[in-house]
Amino acid sequence: MTIRSSYFVKRIISSIVTIFVIISFLFFLFHLIPGNPILILYRNPALTQSQINVLYRQFGLNKPLWQQFFIYIGNTFTGNLGISFFYREPVSMVLFPALLNSLILLIPATFLAIILGILTGVLAAWHRGKKIDFVTLGSAMAFYSMPAFWLGSIFITIAISTKALPVSGMYQLGVYNQNILERMSDFLSHLILPLVTLTLVLYGQFTIVMRNSLIGVFSEDYIITARAKGANTRRLIWKHAYPNALLPMISIIGINLGIVVAGAVLTETVFSWPGIGFMVYQAIISRDYPLLQGAFLIISISVVVANLAADLLYGYLDPRVRLR
Protein backbone atom coordinates (compact mmCIF):
# COMPACT_ATOMS: atom_id res chain seq x y z
CA MET A 1 0.00 0.00 0.00
CA THR A 2 1.32 3.45 -0.80
CA ILE A 3 1.93 5.90 2.00
CA ARG A 4 -0.81 8.19 0.76
CA SER A 5 -3.56 5.61 0.67
CA SER A 6 -2.50 4.15 4.01
CA TYR A 7 -2.98 7.60 5.61
CA PHE A 8 -6.42 7.87 4.04
CA VAL A 9 -7.44 4.35 5.08
CA LYS A 10 -6.26 5.00 8.64
CA ARG A 11 -8.32 8.17 8.90
CA ILE A 12 -11.43 6.46 7.50
CA ILE A 13 -11.13 3.54 9.93
CA SER A 14 -10.64 5.83 12.91
CA SER A 15 -13.74 7.82 11.91
CA ILE A 16 -15.80 4.63 11.78
CA VAL A 17 -14.52 3.69 15.24
CA THR A 18 -15.41 7.17 16.51
CA ILE A 19 -18.96 6.86 15.20
CA PHE A 20 -19.30 3.44 16.81
CA VAL A 21 -18.06 4.81 20.14
CA ILE A 22 -20.57 7.67 19.96
CA ILE A 23 -23.43 5.26 19.30
CA SER A 24 -22.39 2.95 22.15
CA PHE A 25 -21.86 5.93 24.48
CA LEU A 26 -25.47 6.93 23.96
CA PHE A 27 -26.68 3.42 24.74
CA PHE A 28 -24.70 3.21 27.97
CA LEU A 29 -25.62 6.73 29.04
CA PHE A 30 -29.23 5.80 28.57
CA HIS A 31 -28.99 2.48 30.41
CA LEU A 32 -26.68 3.50 33.22
CA ILE A 33 -28.80 6.22 34.75
CA PRO A 34 -30.15 5.18 38.12
CA GLY A 35 -33.78 4.16 38.08
CA ASN A 36 -35.63 2.44 35.34
CA PRO A 37 -34.69 3.97 31.98
CA ILE A 38 -37.90 2.68 30.49
CA LEU A 39 -39.89 4.65 33.03
CA ILE A 40 -37.89 7.76 32.28
CA LEU A 41 -38.26 7.34 28.56
CA TYR A 42 -41.90 6.33 28.55
CA ARG A 43 -43.15 8.41 31.44
CA ASN A 44 -44.87 10.54 28.88
CA PRO A 45 -48.62 10.37 29.64
CA ALA A 46 -49.46 11.07 26.00
CA LEU A 47 -48.53 7.52 25.02
CA THR A 48 -51.23 4.86 25.15
CA GLN A 49 -50.61 1.37 26.53
CA SER A 50 -50.63 -0.16 23.04
CA GLN A 51 -48.02 2.35 21.86
CA ILE A 52 -45.88 1.46 24.86
CA ASN A 53 -46.22 -2.24 24.02
CA VAL A 54 -45.08 -1.56 20.47
CA LEU A 55 -42.04 0.33 21.75
CA TYR A 56 -41.19 -2.50 24.15
CA ARG A 57 -41.25 -5.03 21.34
CA GLN A 58 -39.38 -2.81 18.92
CA PHE A 59 -36.51 -2.02 21.28
CA GLY A 60 -36.51 -5.38 23.08
CA LEU A 61 -36.83 -3.59 26.42
CA ASN A 62 -37.77 -6.81 28.23
CA LYS A 63 -34.67 -8.65 26.95
CA PRO A 64 -31.24 -8.78 28.65
CA LEU A 65 -29.00 -5.74 28.32
CA TRP A 66 -26.57 -7.23 25.79
CA GLN A 67 -29.42 -8.20 23.47
CA GLN A 68 -30.88 -4.73 23.81
CA PHE A 69 -27.49 -3.36 22.78
CA PHE A 70 -27.47 -5.32 19.52
CA ILE A 71 -31.10 -4.47 18.80
CA TYR A 72 -30.23 -0.82 19.41
CA ILE A 73 -27.21 -0.94 17.08
CA GLY A 74 -29.30 -2.62 14.39
CA ASN A 75 -32.10 -0.07 14.80
CA THR A 76 -29.65 2.83 14.59
CA PHE A 77 -28.04 1.60 11.41
CA THR A 78 -31.38 1.02 9.75
CA GLY A 79 -32.45 4.54 10.65
CA ASN A 80 -34.96 3.52 13.30
CA LEU A 81 -34.40 6.14 16.00
CA GLY A 82 -37.65 5.71 17.89
CA ILE A 83 -40.78 7.83 17.98
CA SER A 84 -40.85 11.47 18.99
CA PHE A 85 -43.14 12.19 21.96
CA PHE A 86 -43.79 15.70 20.78
CA TYR A 87 -44.39 15.15 17.08
CA ARG A 88 -45.80 11.60 17.45
CA GLU A 89 -43.86 10.62 14.35
CA PRO A 90 -40.71 8.53 13.81
CA VAL A 91 -37.70 10.58 14.85
CA SER A 92 -35.97 10.03 11.51
CA MET A 93 -38.99 11.48 9.68
CA VAL A 94 -38.81 14.60 11.86
CA LEU A 95 -35.05 15.01 11.68
CA PHE A 96 -34.40 14.45 7.98
CA PRO A 97 -36.10 17.67 6.78
CA ALA A 98 -34.63 19.46 9.81
CA LEU A 99 -31.13 18.41 8.75
CA LEU A 100 -31.71 19.90 5.29
CA ASN A 101 -33.01 23.15 6.84
CA SER A 102 -29.88 23.33 8.99
CA LEU A 103 -27.57 22.83 6.03
CA ILE A 104 -29.33 25.60 4.08
CA LEU A 105 -28.32 27.93 6.90
CA LEU A 106 -24.98 26.42 7.90
CA ILE A 107 -23.19 26.03 4.59
CA PRO A 108 -23.59 29.64 3.37
CA ALA A 109 -22.82 30.97 6.87
CA THR A 110 -19.59 28.95 7.08
CA PHE A 111 -18.45 30.09 3.64
CA LEU A 112 -19.23 33.74 4.37
CA ALA A 113 -17.44 33.46 7.72
CA ILE A 114 -14.33 31.98 6.07
CA ILE A 115 -14.23 34.71 3.41
CA LEU A 116 -14.75 37.45 6.00
CA GLY A 117 -12.13 35.83 8.24
CA ILE A 118 -9.55 35.67 5.42
CA LEU A 119 -10.10 39.30 4.39
CA THR A 120 -9.96 40.71 7.92
CA GLY A 121 -7.06 38.42 8.83
CA VAL A 122 -4.98 39.62 5.88
CA LEU A 123 -5.86 43.23 6.72
CA ALA A 124 -4.81 42.82 10.35
CA ALA A 125 -1.59 40.96 9.56
CA TRP A 126 -0.48 43.49 6.98
CA HIS A 127 -1.07 46.43 9.35
CA ARG A 128 0.29 44.54 12.30
CA GLY A 129 0.67 46.65 15.44
CA LYS A 130 -1.17 49.61 13.92
CA LYS A 131 -4.64 50.92 14.61
CA ILE A 132 -6.26 48.85 11.83
CA ASP A 133 -4.83 45.67 13.35
CA PHE A 134 -6.12 46.64 16.77
CA VAL A 135 -9.65 47.40 15.55
CA THR A 136 -9.89 44.37 13.24
CA LEU A 137 -8.53 41.90 15.76
CA GLY A 138 -10.53 43.48 18.58
CA SER A 139 -13.83 43.16 16.75
CA ALA A 140 -12.98 39.62 15.63
CA MET A 141 -12.36 38.66 19.25
CA ALA A 142 -15.53 40.44 20.39
CA PHE A 143 -17.70 38.54 17.89
CA TYR A 144 -15.88 35.32 18.75
CA SER A 145 -16.75 35.85 22.43
CA MET A 146 -20.35 36.73 21.63
CA PRO A 147 -22.99 34.08 22.38
CA ALA A 148 -25.01 33.55 19.19
CA PHE A 149 -28.26 33.62 21.14
CA TRP A 150 -27.45 37.10 22.46
CA LEU A 151 -26.49 38.59 19.09
CA GLY A 152 -29.59 36.99 17.56
CA SER A 153 -31.79 38.41 20.31
CA ILE A 154 -30.38 41.90 19.71
CA PHE A 155 -31.18 41.60 15.99
CA ILE A 156 -34.68 40.43 16.92
CA THR A 157 -35.39 43.41 19.18
CA ILE A 158 -34.15 45.77 16.46
CA ALA A 159 -36.13 44.03 13.69
CA ILE A 160 -39.28 44.01 15.84
CA SER A 161 -39.12 47.71 16.65
CA THR A 162 -38.34 48.70 13.06
CA LYS A 163 -40.59 46.01 11.52
CA ALA A 164 -37.80 45.56 8.97
CA LEU A 165 -37.40 41.80 8.71
CA PRO A 166 -39.18 38.64 9.86
CA VAL A 167 -37.55 37.07 12.92
CA SER A 168 -39.04 33.61 13.22
CA GLY A 169 -39.24 30.47 11.10
CA MET A 170 -38.49 29.91 7.41
CA TYR A 171 -41.72 31.12 5.84
CA GLN A 172 -44.53 33.43 6.86
CA LEU A 173 -47.29 31.30 8.35
CA GLY A 174 -50.85 31.30 7.09
CA VAL A 175 -50.01 32.62 3.65
CA TYR A 176 -51.15 30.57 0.67
CA ASN A 177 -51.26 31.04 -3.09
CA GLN A 178 -47.73 32.41 -3.25
CA ASN A 179 -46.06 32.08 -6.61
CA ILE A 180 -42.51 30.79 -6.74
CA LEU A 181 -40.90 34.24 -6.70
CA GLU A 182 -42.93 35.41 -3.71
CA ARG A 183 -42.08 32.22 -1.91
CA MET A 184 -38.37 32.66 -2.66
CA SER A 185 -38.33 36.24 -1.40
CA ASP A 186 -40.32 35.20 1.67
CA PHE A 187 -37.72 32.51 2.36
CA LEU A 188 -34.75 34.81 1.76
CA SER A 189 -36.11 37.52 4.03
CA HIS A 190 -36.43 34.91 6.78
CA LEU A 191 -32.90 33.68 6.09
CA ILE A 192 -31.13 37.06 6.39
CA LEU A 193 -31.04 37.52 10.17
CA PRO A 194 -30.06 33.95 11.15
CA LEU A 195 -27.44 33.94 8.38
CA VAL A 196 -25.91 37.26 9.48
CA THR A 197 -25.92 36.17 13.13
CA LEU A 198 -24.22 32.86 12.45
CA THR A 199 -21.68 34.38 10.06
CA LEU A 200 -20.69 37.03 12.60
CA VAL A 201 -20.23 34.65 15.53
CA LEU A 202 -18.17 32.27 13.38
CA TYR A 203 -15.79 34.58 11.47
CA GLY A 204 -13.66 35.75 14.42
CA GLN A 205 -11.79 32.46 14.84
CA PHE A 206 -10.81 32.52 11.16
CA THR A 207 -9.52 36.10 11.41
CA ILE A 208 -7.28 35.21 14.35
CA VAL A 209 -5.89 32.06 12.70
CA MET A 210 -5.37 33.80 9.34
CA ARG A 211 -3.61 36.77 10.95
CA ASN A 212 -1.26 34.67 13.06
CA SER A 213 -0.47 32.25 10.28
CA LEU A 214 0.25 35.12 7.86
CA ILE A 215 2.52 36.80 10.40
CA GLY A 216 4.41 33.52 10.63
CA VAL A 217 4.72 33.39 6.84
CA PHE A 218 5.84 37.05 6.62
CA SER A 219 9.01 36.20 8.52
CA GLU A 220 9.96 33.42 6.05
CA ASP A 221 13.00 33.99 3.86
CA TYR A 222 11.18 33.88 0.53
CA ILE A 223 8.90 36.75 1.59
CA ILE A 224 11.85 38.83 2.76
CA THR A 225 13.57 38.10 -0.57
CA ALA A 226 10.47 39.06 -2.57
CA ARG A 227 10.22 42.27 -0.56
CA ALA A 228 13.87 43.06 -1.07
CA LYS A 229 13.37 42.60 -4.81
CA GLY A 230 10.63 45.20 -4.64
CA ALA A 231 7.55 43.07 -5.29
CA ASN A 232 4.41 45.14 -4.99
CA THR A 233 2.41 44.72 -1.81
CA ARG A 234 -0.82 43.31 -3.19
CA ARG A 235 1.05 40.74 -5.27
CA LEU A 236 3.25 39.83 -2.34
CA ILE A 237 0.29 39.14 -0.08
CA TRP A 238 -2.00 37.29 -2.45
CA LYS A 239 0.56 35.45 -4.59
CA HIS A 240 3.25 34.52 -2.10
CA ALA A 241 2.07 34.72 1.49
CA TYR A 242 -1.64 33.93 1.28
CA PRO A 243 -1.51 30.41 -0.25
CA ASN A 244 0.90 29.27 2.44
CA ALA A 245 -1.08 30.83 5.25
CA LEU A 246 -4.22 29.08 4.01
CA LEU A 247 -3.23 25.56 5.10
CA PRO A 248 -3.73 26.12 8.84
CA MET A 249 -7.16 27.53 7.96
CA ILE A 250 -8.26 24.22 6.48
CA SER A 251 -7.19 22.29 9.55
CA ILE A 252 -8.95 24.79 11.81
CA ILE A 253 -12.20 24.29 9.87
CA GLY A 254 -12.11 20.60 10.76
CA ILE A 255 -11.18 21.13 14.40
CA ASN A 256 -13.71 23.89 15.02
CA LEU A 257 -16.77 22.12 13.62
CA GLY A 258 -17.97 21.82 17.21
CA ILE A 259 -18.08 25.62 17.46
CA VAL A 260 -20.03 25.80 14.21
CA VAL A 261 -22.56 23.30 15.56
CA ALA A 262 -22.93 25.15 18.88
CA GLY A 263 -23.44 28.44 17.01
CA ALA A 264 -26.02 26.82 14.76
CA VAL A 265 -28.00 25.30 17.65
CA LEU A 266 -28.18 28.65 19.44
CA THR A 267 -28.95 30.67 16.31
CA GLU A 268 -31.70 28.29 15.17
CA THR A 269 -33.20 28.41 18.65
CA VAL A 270 -33.60 32.18 18.86
CA PHE A 271 -34.93 32.46 15.31
CA SER A 272 -37.11 29.31 15.53
CA TRP A 273 -35.38 28.16 12.35
CA PRO A 274 -36.75 24.61 11.92
CA GLY A 275 -33.34 22.97 11.73
CA ILE A 276 -31.85 20.20 13.78
CA GLY A 277 -30.54 22.61 16.43
CA PHE A 278 -34.03 23.97 17.03
CA MET A 279 -35.18 20.34 17.38
CA VAL A 280 -32.58 19.91 20.14
CA TYR A 281 -34.07 22.91 21.96
CA GLN A 282 -37.63 21.65 21.53
CA ALA A 283 -36.57 18.21 22.73
CA ILE A 284 -35.05 19.75 25.86
CA ILE A 285 -38.09 21.84 26.79
CA SER A 286 -40.62 19.09 26.04
CA ARG A 287 -38.43 16.30 27.55
CA ASP A 288 -38.62 14.47 24.24
CA TYR A 289 -35.79 12.00 24.87
CA PRO A 290 -36.05 9.98 21.62
CA LEU A 291 -35.89 13.21 19.60
CA LEU A 292 -32.93 14.46 21.66
CA GLN A 293 -31.04 11.19 21.16
CA GLY A 294 -31.77 11.17 17.45
CA ALA A 295 -30.67 14.77 17.00
CA PHE A 296 -27.54 14.05 19.04
CA LEU A 297 -26.65 11.07 16.85
CA ILE A 298 -27.23 12.84 13.57
CA ILE A 299 -25.27 15.94 14.62
CA SER A 300 -22.35 13.92 16.01
CA ILE A 301 -22.11 11.64 12.99
CA SER A 302 -22.31 14.60 10.60
CA VAL A 303 -19.49 16.32 12.47
CA VAL A 304 -17.29 13.22 12.35
CA VAL A 305 -17.91 12.82 8.63
CA ALA A 306 -17.29 16.51 7.89
CA ASN A 307 -14.13 16.37 9.97
CA LEU A 308 -12.95 13.35 7.99
CA ALA A 309 -13.60 15.24 4.76
CA ALA A 310 -11.56 18.23 5.99
CA ASP A 311 -8.71 15.93 7.05
CA LEU A 312 -8.65 14.08 3.74
CA LEU A 313 -8.61 17.40 1.90
CA TYR A 314 -5.78 18.59 4.11
CA GLY A 315 -3.83 15.38 3.56
CA TYR A 316 -4.34 15.76 -0.18
CA LEU A 317 -3.14 19.38 -0.20
CA ASP A 318 -0.24 19.03 2.23
CA PRO A 319 1.93 15.95 1.56
CA ARG A 320 3.79 16.40 4.89
CA VAL A 321 0.66 15.30 6.76
CA ARG A 322 0.30 11.93 5.10
CA LEU A 323 3.99 11.16 5.34
CA ARG A 324 4.01 11.65 9.10
Next chain:
Amino acid sequence: MTKISDFWLEFRRNKAGVVGLVLILIFVFIAVLAPFISPYNPSTRNPNLFLSHPTLAHIFGTNEIGQDLFSLDMYGARIPLEVGLIAAAITVFLGLVIGLLSGYFGGVVDEVLMRITDFFIIIPVLIFMIIIAAFVGSSLINVILVIALLSWAPTARVVRSMVISLREWPFVEVAKANNAGSSYIIFRHIMPNVIPVVFGTAMLAVANSIFAQASLVFLGVGDVSDISWGSIMHFAFISGAVSVGDWWYIVPPGIFIILLILSFVMIGYSLEEIFNPRLRKV
Protein backbone atom coordinates in the same frame (compact mmCIF):
# COMPACT_ATOMS: atom_id res chain seq x y z
CA MET B 1 11.54 36.10 41.77
CA THR B 2 13.36 37.88 38.97
CA LYS B 3 11.55 35.63 36.56
CA ILE B 4 8.16 36.74 37.83
CA SER B 5 9.10 40.42 37.69
CA ASP B 6 10.49 39.92 34.17
CA PHE B 7 7.24 38.35 33.20
CA TRP B 8 5.28 41.21 34.77
CA LEU B 9 7.33 43.76 32.80
CA GLU B 10 6.59 41.89 29.59
CA PHE B 11 2.92 41.49 30.47
CA ARG B 12 2.50 45.18 31.35
CA ARG B 13 3.63 46.15 27.88
CA ASN B 14 0.77 44.14 26.41
CA LYS B 15 -2.24 46.47 26.52
CA ALA B 16 -4.87 43.82 25.79
CA GLY B 17 -3.67 41.66 28.65
CA VAL B 18 -3.72 44.54 31.14
CA VAL B 19 -7.20 45.68 30.09
CA GLY B 20 -8.42 42.10 30.46
CA LEU B 21 -6.92 41.80 33.94
CA VAL B 22 -8.49 45.08 35.12
CA LEU B 23 -11.92 44.07 33.79
CA ILE B 24 -11.75 40.69 35.52
CA LEU B 25 -10.83 42.35 38.81
CA ILE B 26 -13.84 44.67 38.47
CA PHE B 27 -16.17 41.71 37.87
CA VAL B 28 -14.72 39.80 40.83
CA PHE B 29 -15.22 42.91 42.97
CA ILE B 30 -18.88 43.20 41.89
CA ALA B 31 -19.53 39.48 42.40
CA VAL B 32 -18.03 39.41 45.89
CA LEU B 33 -19.61 42.65 47.08
CA ALA B 34 -23.00 42.19 45.39
CA PRO B 35 -24.93 41.88 48.70
CA PHE B 36 -23.51 45.23 49.87
CA ILE B 37 -23.59 47.29 46.71
CA SER B 38 -26.68 46.08 44.85
CA PRO B 39 -29.56 48.57 45.22
CA TYR B 40 -32.22 45.88 45.79
CA ASN B 41 -32.45 42.34 47.04
CA PRO B 42 -32.63 40.45 43.72
CA SER B 43 -35.37 38.11 44.92
CA THR B 44 -37.68 40.91 46.09
CA ARG B 45 -40.59 41.26 43.71
CA ASN B 46 -42.39 44.49 43.07
CA PRO B 47 -45.89 43.39 41.99
CA ASN B 48 -46.62 46.76 40.42
CA LEU B 49 -43.63 46.79 38.10
CA PHE B 50 -43.58 43.99 35.53
CA LEU B 51 -41.14 44.47 32.64
CA SER B 52 -40.61 48.12 33.47
CA HIS B 53 -38.40 50.18 31.19
CA PRO B 54 -35.20 51.55 32.69
CA THR B 55 -36.03 54.32 35.19
CA LEU B 56 -34.02 56.18 37.81
CA ALA B 57 -35.18 53.73 40.48
CA HIS B 58 -34.44 50.67 38.32
CA ILE B 59 -31.68 51.68 35.95
CA PHE B 60 -31.79 48.37 33.98
CA GLY B 61 -35.58 48.03 34.35
CA THR B 62 -37.40 45.11 35.95
CA ASN B 63 -38.15 41.57 34.79
CA GLU B 64 -41.45 39.79 34.20
CA ILE B 65 -41.97 39.12 37.93
CA GLY B 66 -40.97 42.61 39.06
CA GLN B 67 -37.37 42.00 40.21
CA ASP B 68 -34.70 44.66 39.77
CA LEU B 69 -32.55 43.69 36.78
CA PHE B 70 -29.55 45.78 37.83
CA SER B 71 -29.27 43.85 41.10
CA LEU B 72 -29.86 40.54 39.31
CA ASP B 73 -27.07 41.35 36.87
CA MET B 74 -24.69 42.07 39.78
CA TYR B 75 -25.47 38.76 41.48
CA GLY B 76 -25.38 37.12 38.07
CA ALA B 77 -21.60 37.65 37.90
CA ARG B 78 -21.03 35.02 40.59
CA ILE B 79 -21.92 31.77 38.81
CA PRO B 80 -20.04 32.52 35.57
CA LEU B 81 -16.89 33.28 37.57
CA GLU B 82 -17.29 30.18 39.75
CA VAL B 83 -18.06 27.89 36.84
CA GLY B 84 -15.32 29.40 34.71
CA LEU B 85 -12.59 29.07 37.31
CA ILE B 86 -13.52 25.65 38.74
CA ALA B 87 -14.28 23.98 35.41
CA ALA B 88 -11.12 25.41 33.87
CA ALA B 89 -9.00 24.24 36.82
CA ILE B 90 -10.27 20.67 36.39
CA THR B 91 -9.91 20.91 32.60
CA VAL B 92 -6.31 22.08 32.78
CA PHE B 93 -5.41 19.52 35.44
CA LEU B 94 -6.77 16.66 33.32
CA GLY B 95 -5.13 18.01 30.17
CA LEU B 96 -1.81 18.44 31.94
CA VAL B 97 -1.77 14.94 33.42
CA ILE B 98 -2.86 13.22 30.22
CA GLY B 99 -0.49 15.28 28.08
CA LEU B 100 2.48 14.62 30.39
CA LEU B 101 1.86 10.86 30.55
CA SER B 102 1.24 10.58 26.84
CA GLY B 103 4.23 12.66 25.78
CA TYR B 104 6.71 11.26 28.29
CA PHE B 105 6.00 7.56 28.04
CA GLY B 106 5.13 7.39 24.34
CA GLY B 107 4.41 3.95 22.81
CA VAL B 108 1.19 2.21 23.74
CA VAL B 109 0.31 4.71 26.50
CA ASP B 110 0.62 7.55 24.00
CA GLU B 111 -1.32 5.70 21.33
CA VAL B 112 -4.25 4.91 23.65
CA LEU B 113 -4.39 8.34 25.29
CA MET B 114 -4.14 10.16 21.97
CA ARG B 115 -6.95 8.13 20.39
CA ILE B 116 -9.12 9.11 23.36
CA THR B 117 -8.00 12.73 23.00
CA ASP B 118 -8.80 12.70 19.27
CA PHE B 119 -12.28 11.49 20.11
CA PHE B 120 -12.88 14.40 22.48
CA ILE B 121 -11.46 16.88 19.98
CA ILE B 122 -13.68 15.73 17.13
CA ILE B 123 -17.02 15.47 18.94
CA PRO B 124 -19.36 18.49 19.05
CA VAL B 125 -18.91 19.30 22.72
CA LEU B 126 -22.02 21.43 23.34
CA ILE B 127 -24.31 18.68 22.06
CA PHE B 128 -22.56 16.14 24.32
CA MET B 129 -22.95 18.51 27.26
CA ILE B 130 -26.65 18.91 26.56
CA ILE B 131 -27.37 15.21 26.36
CA ILE B 132 -25.29 14.24 29.40
CA ALA B 133 -26.75 17.04 31.53
CA ALA B 134 -30.25 16.12 30.34
CA PHE B 135 -29.73 12.53 31.50
CA VAL B 136 -27.65 12.83 34.69
CA GLY B 137 -29.51 15.87 36.00
CA SER B 138 -28.39 19.43 35.67
CA SER B 139 -27.35 20.80 39.06
CA LEU B 140 -24.59 23.40 39.02
CA ILE B 141 -21.96 20.87 40.10
CA ASN B 142 -22.99 18.48 37.31
CA VAL B 143 -22.77 21.26 34.76
CA ILE B 144 -19.26 22.14 35.98
CA LEU B 145 -18.16 18.49 35.81
CA VAL B 146 -19.69 17.95 32.39
CA ILE B 147 -17.94 21.04 31.02
CA ALA B 148 -14.60 20.01 32.53
CA LEU B 149 -14.73 16.35 31.48
CA LEU B 150 -15.48 17.29 27.88
CA SER B 151 -12.99 20.14 27.46
CA TRP B 152 -9.54 18.84 28.43
CA ALA B 153 -8.52 17.40 25.05
CA PRO B 154 -6.96 20.50 23.38
CA THR B 155 -4.82 21.15 26.49
CA ALA B 156 -3.63 17.53 26.48
CA ARG B 157 -2.59 17.89 22.83
CA VAL B 158 -0.60 21.06 23.47
CA VAL B 159 1.11 19.63 26.56
CA ARG B 160 1.96 16.36 24.82
CA SER B 161 3.67 18.03 21.87
CA MET B 162 5.74 20.18 24.25
CA VAL B 163 6.74 17.21 26.37
CA ILE B 164 7.85 15.27 23.29
CA SER B 165 10.35 17.97 22.38
CA LEU B 166 11.43 18.55 26.00
CA ARG B 167 12.04 14.82 26.48
CA GLU B 168 14.93 14.96 23.99
CA TRP B 169 16.74 17.85 25.70
CA PRO B 170 20.15 17.24 27.27
CA PHE B 171 19.03 18.09 30.81
CA VAL B 172 16.55 15.23 30.71
CA GLU B 173 19.21 12.85 29.40
CA VAL B 174 21.57 13.93 32.18
CA ALA B 175 18.85 13.26 34.75
CA LYS B 176 18.20 9.84 33.22
CA ALA B 177 21.91 9.02 33.21
CA ASN B 178 21.94 9.86 36.90
CA ASN B 179 19.21 7.30 37.51
CA ALA B 180 16.42 9.80 38.16
CA GLY B 181 12.98 8.17 38.26
CA SER B 182 10.26 8.99 35.74
CA SER B 183 8.13 10.89 38.22
CA TYR B 184 11.12 12.96 39.33
CA ILE B 185 11.96 13.89 35.74
CA ILE B 186 8.34 14.67 34.88
CA PHE B 187 7.66 16.84 37.92
CA ARG B 188 11.06 18.49 38.40
CA HIS B 189 12.30 18.91 34.85
CA ILE B 190 9.47 18.74 32.38
CA MET B 191 6.47 20.21 34.17
CA PRO B 192 8.13 23.54 35.12
CA ASN B 193 8.79 24.13 31.42
CA VAL B 194 5.24 23.26 30.40
CA ILE B 195 3.39 25.28 33.05
CA PRO B 196 3.95 28.80 31.61
CA VAL B 197 2.41 27.84 28.28
CA VAL B 198 -0.44 26.06 30.02
CA PHE B 199 -1.42 29.36 31.68
CA GLY B 200 -2.39 30.73 28.27
CA THR B 201 -4.47 27.64 27.56
CA ALA B 202 -6.02 27.89 31.02
CA MET B 203 -7.31 31.40 30.31
CA LEU B 204 -8.97 30.17 27.13
CA ALA B 205 -10.42 27.24 29.09
CA VAL B 206 -12.02 29.69 31.54
CA ALA B 207 -13.51 31.65 28.63
CA ASN B 208 -14.85 28.46 27.03
CA SER B 209 -16.37 27.23 30.31
CA ILE B 210 -18.19 30.53 30.90
CA PHE B 211 -19.46 30.42 27.34
CA ALA B 212 -20.60 26.80 27.68
CA GLN B 213 -22.43 27.40 30.96
CA ALA B 214 -24.28 30.42 29.58
CA SER B 215 -25.27 28.50 26.45
CA LEU B 216 -26.50 25.49 28.42
CA VAL B 217 -28.57 27.61 30.81
CA PHE B 218 -29.96 29.67 27.96
CA LEU B 219 -31.22 26.47 26.30
CA GLY B 220 -32.84 25.45 29.60
CA VAL B 221 -30.22 22.80 30.52
CA GLY B 222 -28.87 23.51 33.99
CA ASP B 223 -30.53 25.14 36.95
CA VAL B 224 -32.34 28.22 35.62
CA SER B 225 -33.35 29.24 39.15
CA ASP B 226 -29.71 29.98 40.06
CA ILE B 227 -29.09 33.63 39.21
CA SER B 228 -26.53 33.91 36.43
CA TRP B 229 -26.20 36.03 33.31
CA GLY B 230 -27.13 32.94 31.31
CA SER B 231 -30.35 32.40 33.27
CA ILE B 232 -31.29 36.11 33.04
CA MET B 233 -30.94 35.87 29.26
CA HIS B 234 -32.92 32.60 29.32
CA PHE B 235 -35.84 34.35 31.01
CA ALA B 236 -35.51 37.42 28.78
CA PHE B 237 -36.04 35.05 25.86
CA ILE B 238 -38.79 32.76 27.18
CA SER B 239 -40.75 35.54 28.90
CA GLY B 240 -41.23 37.07 25.45
CA ALA B 241 -39.37 40.28 26.35
CA VAL B 242 -37.05 39.79 23.37
CA SER B 243 -39.85 39.14 20.90
CA VAL B 244 -41.72 42.32 21.86
CA GLY B 245 -38.53 44.34 21.44
CA ASP B 246 -37.67 44.98 25.13
CA TRP B 247 -33.93 45.22 24.44
CA TRP B 248 -32.98 46.52 27.91
CA TYR B 249 -33.68 43.13 29.51
CA ILE B 250 -31.17 41.13 27.48
CA VAL B 251 -28.54 43.72 26.52
CA PRO B 252 -26.70 44.20 29.86
CA PRO B 253 -26.11 40.53 30.85
CA GLY B 254 -24.92 39.83 27.31
CA ILE B 255 -22.46 42.72 27.36
CA PHE B 256 -21.14 41.65 30.75
CA ILE B 257 -20.63 38.07 29.65
CA ILE B 258 -18.91 39.19 26.43
CA LEU B 259 -16.60 41.50 28.41
CA LEU B 260 -15.75 38.74 30.88
CA ILE B 261 -15.10 36.15 28.16
CA LEU B 262 -13.14 38.70 26.15
CA SER B 263 -11.00 39.56 29.18
CA PHE B 264 -9.92 35.96 29.62
CA VAL B 265 -9.37 35.54 25.87
CA MET B 266 -7.22 38.70 25.77
CA ILE B 267 -5.10 37.56 28.71
CA GLY B 268 -4.79 34.14 27.08
CA TYR B 269 -3.55 35.59 23.80
CA SER B 270 -1.18 38.01 25.47
CA LEU B 271 0.34 35.13 27.47
CA GLU B 272 0.65 33.18 24.25
CA GLU B 273 2.42 36.12 22.62
CA ILE B 274 4.82 36.39 25.53
CA PHE B 275 5.67 32.68 25.54
CA ASN B 276 5.58 32.04 21.80
CA PRO B 277 8.66 33.71 20.29
CA ARG B 278 7.31 33.43 16.77
CA LEU B 279 4.52 35.89 17.59
CA ARG B 280 6.68 38.19 19.72
CA LYS B 281 7.25 41.66 18.38
CA VAL B 282 10.77 42.18 17.09
